Amino acid sequence: MDKSTIAKLDAAPLEICGRVPAPWGLENIVLKADELEAFCKDPEGFAALKYRVTKEEYLKWVETGGTPRCGAKTSKGKRCRNLVSGGIQMSLERWLREEGAYCAVHGGLSSAEARLNR
Ligand SMILES: [Zn+2]
Known part of the structure; x- marks a missing residue:
């Protein structure tokens, strides 16, 4: 142009x-x-x-649909990738903050706790 x-x-x-x-x-x-x-x-x-x-x-x-994935390593040494509690379709800013946090299995919040924190 x-x-x-x-x-x-x-x-x-x-x-x-x-x-x-x-x-x-x-x-x-x-x-x-x-x-x-x-x-x-x-x-x-x-x-x-x-x-x-x-x-x-x-x-x-x-x-990932704006859904953060667990960053913990499994016993086999692979990345866990379970969903992190707290919601889907997060804003890019929030997703970036939570991507790589832990799922409920790896010490993250359960979804009920995550809801309380919102
Ligand atoms: Zn996990």
Whole structure:
């Protein structure tokens, strides 16, 4: 897109939204005219940048449905990956905080306790 097109879009009474995957389906990101190209090139990378996380973190958040997984190691040395109590479809910020916490088996809160903490 050339500069005059961007300037025209910028001046017009438009709201341009990009749609990116989220645990609950799609999320809208309001785009400025000069962000369109970057968004079209890599919508997920752009979303990650907007949310101030790495693209990997963003994709993981979508992939897990916003549900944090237990980070404890099982007796076989593998990551447990049970659900961490406290909810599904968490906001990206909250999911990042809780991803890798412990499930009820590994000393995390039971779902009843987690509910009380909300
Ligand atoms: Zn666990």
